[in-house]
Amino acid sequence: MEGTYAHVVKPAQSVLEPALYNVNIIVHPVGALLNMGRIEYCGGEFYMYKEGITPSVKKVIYSMDNGRFALFSRLGYKPFTYDQVFADCFNMSVQEFAKTSSKGPFSMQDRYVTEDIPMGATLSLSLGRKAGVPMPTYECMIHLASVVNEKEYYAQGRNLRNLGLEEYSLAELEQYLQTGKKPAGKSVKNEKNIAVS
Numbered sequence: 001m002e003g004t005y006a007h008v009v010k011p012a013q014s015v016l017e018p019a020l021y022n023v024n025i026i027v028h029p030v031g032a033l034l035n036m037g038r039i040e041y042c043g044g045e046f047y048m049y050k051e052g053i054t055p056s057v058k059k060v061i062y063s064m065d066n067g068r069f070a071l072f073s074r075l076g077y078k079p080f081t082y083d084q085v086f087a088d089c090f091n092m093s094v095q096e097f098a099k100t101s102s103k104g105p106f107s108m109q110d111r112y113v114t115e116d117i118p119m120g121a122t123l124s125l126s127l128g129r130k131a132g133v134p135m136p137t138y139e140c141m142i143h144l145a146s147v148v149n150e151k152e153y154y155a156q157g158r159n160l161r162n163l164g165l166e167e168y169s170l171a172e173l174e175q176y177l178q179t180g181k182k183p184a185g186k187s188v189k190n191e192k193n194i195a196v197s
């Protein structure tokens with residue numbers, strides 16, 4: 001349709017797919033947590049994409065990406081790599097994005113940690129546990145963020161239990177996402193207050 005994004009928008013299988021493909025879930029926590037010494041020392045002069053995404057940090061990002069790839073394969077969604085999703089979202093590579101990126105994050109209380117860990121990484125890990133997909137790097141990043149900020153991010157975050165969906169099988173969860181109808185004999189419990197910061 002002329003004048004819209006119809007020629008570039010890709011339909012998702014369910015609302016869960018674009019939620020988990022948010023590239024921030026992977027790059028923000030890793031870039032922030034593995035550069036925390038530099039961030040806390042530099043007094044606001046930190047550019048994560050320019051200086052913080054080093055070859056070793058990229059290995060951790062790709063380890064999280066591998067976990068997500070395996071999860072999507074298990075859920076029956078078409079898996080794309082972090083680099084593919086990034087280029088699709090920003091119409092440029094991570095390297096090109098880094099050249100014009102702004103400063104930040106500035107502390108471990110930044111949204112890079114306080115939002116992307118409990119909202120994104122926790123949901124991904126919760127689904128991985130349900131699906132039987134090992135996601136050790138997600139476990140590590142969530143634990144590290146919890147230690148640094150003295151929060152129980154997994155317990156308090158957006159996991160299946162707190163969303164009232166823990167009792168659903170993967171097939172039942174997919175059915176609910178596709179139709180909005182609760183599986184026979186099951187209900188969606190009220191969503192628990194989920195702490196972000």
